[in-house]
Structures are given as structure tokens and as C-alpha cells.
Amino acid sequence: MKNNMSTLVTGGNGLVGSTLECDLRVGSEFDLRNPIICDRLFKKEKPVNVIHCAAKVGGLGGNMNKKGEFFYDNIMINTNVIESCRKNGVVRLVCFLSTCVFPDSATYPLTTSQIHLGEPHNSNYPYAYAKRMAEVQIRAYREQYGLNYVTVIPTNIYGPNDNFNLDGGHVIPSLIHKCYLAKKNGTEFRVWGSGKPLREFIFSKDVGKLTEWVLDNYNDVEPLILSTSKEVPIKEVVDLIVKHIKFMGVVVWDYDKPDGQFRKPSDNSELMSLLPNFEFTSLDEGLKETIDWFVDNYETCRK
Numbered sequence: 001m002k003n004n005m006s007t008l009v010t011g012g013n014g015l016v017g018s019t020l021e022c023d024l025r026v027g028s029e030f031d032l033r034n035p036i037i038c039d040r041l042f043k044k045e046k047p048v049n050v051i052h053c054a055a056k057v058g059g060l061g062g063n064m065n066k067k068g069e070f071f072y073d074n075i076m077i078n079t080n081v082i083e084s085c086r087k088n089g090v091v092r093l094v095c096f097l098s099t100c101v102f103p104d105s106a107t108y109p110l111t112t113s114q115i116h117l118g119e120p121h122n123s124n125y126p127y128a129y130a131k132r133m134a135e136v137q138i139r140a141y142r143e144q145y146g147l148n149y150v151t152v153i154p155t156n157i158y159g160p161n162d163n164f165n166l167d168g169g170h171v172i173p174s175l176i177h178k179c180y181l182a183k184k185n186g187t188e189f190r191v192w193g194s195g196k197p198l199r200e201f202i203f204s205k206d207v208g209k210l211t212e213w214v215l216d217n218y219n220d221v222e223p224l225i226l227s228t229s230k231e232v233p234i235k236e237v238v239d240l241i242v243k244h245i246k247f248m249g250v251v252v253w254d255y256d257k258p259d260g261q262f263r264k265p266s267d268n269s270e271l272m273s274l275l276p277n278f279e280f281t282s283l284d285e286g287l288k289e290t291i292d293w294f295v296d297n298y299e300t301c302r303k
């Protein structure tokens with residue numbers, strides 16, 4: 001990073017946090033849901049920059065089964081972190097939102113002007129509203145306190161250090177783990193839904209590079225969408241995972257499991273106008289690196 005001031009990353013051991021250069025990364029050892037613990041951390045460390053990645057996250061499974069927890073944990077974490085930044089003189093805050101903030105009825109491609117124009121998808125509205133409120137809090141703090149805090153909206157991130165939980169994880173890490181086990185145990189590889197839904201995936205290290213650029217250069221109140229704007233069917237992800245894991249068995253499509261939103265393409269034109277030469281890692285390369293990491297760290301990784 002150009003700006004050499006001390007940087008604190010929340011969610012520092014996670015998918016994006018672990019890719020960021022910083023002076024201090026905090027993970028689950030600090031319960032950021034608690035305002036006293038959160039503020040104590042900021043008073044002690046006195047960061048100048050904060051990259052706020054911490055969140056209680058999950059894919060379709062986790063979000064649908066723990067709605068109350070997802071709302072409480074996320075709204076508390078975000079509210080406390082943003083307020084602690086303000087109270088303790090943090091100069092730059094980059095706060096992570098998610099594409100689930102958009103209304104279910106949004107018109108495609110997703111643009112930031114639509115964030116508050118309707119209910120989020122029913123499968124993850126508690127998480128989505130908590131993230132929307134982070135955008136509101138930052139906008140309000142910019143207006144009242146003149147703080148140069150910004151938000152980013154990445155599409156589906158994947159990479160090393162993800163949560164590879166079989167039921168509560170996002171689609172890529174869950175499927176990597178499922179395919180790995182299917183190969184190891186000689187069983188079928190069961191995938192949720194029809195394989196037809198489309199998603200835009202972005203490699204965690206690309207998000208890390210973009211975030212460091214945002215910290216140094218992006219000053220706008222509008223959330224910045226971090227996306228390749230390249231839609232990929234889940235079926236293609238499955239084919240690539242099967243290829244890299246060298247799984248020879250049968251892939252079963254479990255139609256009883258939800259497909260979720262069919263598609264949610266996003267508009268990355270603002271990002272591309274700011275960084276026209278940015279080169280995204282291909283899904284094939286990113287998946288290979290993620291799978292190699294998962295296999296090497298199978299015993300200790302989050303799952």
C-alpha cells in the first residue's frame with residue numbers, strides 16, 4: 001500500500017483478509033459483536049486505516065437456517081466497527097458489503113443506485129439488511145462527520161482460507177470439499193440444484209489487490225462493485241472442480257436442494273473505468289490454486 005500508516009484488518013484470517021498487507025489482523029479472538037471489546041481493540045491499536053472484512057458468512061445453507069443469528073451478529077459487528085473507527089480517529093475505512101444487498105427484484109446488471117429499492121432475496125435477507133445498514137451508517141458518517149470512509153461490493157469470492165464447510169459454506173468451497181470426499185471415499189459427488197444458476201466469481205487475491213487500491217485511491221460515497229462481470233453457470237464450476245480434483249465418479253444433481261437466485265450479474269463499469277488494465281485471475285487458474293491449497297491444508301483448514 002502507498003499509504004504507510006498502520007492498517008487493521010478485521011476478518012484478517014479469512015478469505016480476503018488473509019491476502020491483505022497490514023500491521024494487524026484480527027480474527028475470531030475478538031468478539032466484535034461486543035462494543036466494549038471492539039472499542040478496546042481500537043483504543044489499544046490506534047489504527048489509521050481499517051479494512052473491515054469480518055462478518056458472519058455462509059452460503060445458501062447457513063443463511064437459511066440461522067436467520068436470527070445472521071442478523072444479530074452482522075448488524076452488531078458492523079455497527080461497532082464503524083463507530084469505533086469514528087471514535088478513535090480512523091482516517092480511512094474500507095467496509096465490505098456483498099451483492100446480496102441488492103433487491104431480489106433488481107434490474108440487471110446490478111448497479112449501486114438500486115441497493116435500497118426493494119426487499120433482498122428471502123433466503124438471506126437478515127445478512128443483506130445488516131450489510132445495507134453498514135452502507136447507510138457510512139453514508140451518514142460521511143455526511144455528519146466528514147469521514148472519508150468507503151464501501152465495496154465484491155461478487156462471489158473464492159480462494160484459499162475460505163470456509164470449506166459442507167453445508168454452511170459458499171458454493172465453491174463446499175463443492176471442492178464434497179468432490180474431494182467423493183474421490184477419497186469412492187462415492188458419488190452430490191451437487192445442489194440444477195447447475196443452471198449463474199454467478200460471477202472473483203478470486204480472493206484479486207479482491208485483495210483491488211482493496212489495497214481502493215484504500216489508497218477511492219473516495220466516493222457510492223459503493224464500488226468489485227466484479228469480473230463474467231457470468232458462469234454452476235455446472236461449469238462443477239466441471240472445473242472435477243477436472244482439478246481428477247474425480248472419475250458420478251456427479252449427481254440434487255434437485256431437492258435450492259437453486260437460489262437464478263442470476264445476479266453486476267455492472268463493473270465503474271471499476272473498469274478506474275482500473276482499465278486490471279487483469280483478473282481466470283476461474284480455471286483460481287480454482288486450481290484454491291484446490292491445491294485445500295488439499296495441502298486439509299487437516300487444519302476451516303471446514
Ligand code: GDP
Binds near residue numbers: 059100168169
Ligand atoms: P449465493 O451465491 O448467495 O446464492 O450462494 P452460494 O454462493 O451458496 O451459491 C449458491 C448456488 O450454488 C446455488 O445455485 C446452489 O444451488 C448451488 N450449489 C450447488 N452445490 C452447492 C453446495 O454444495 N453449496 C452451496 N452453498 N451451493 C451449492
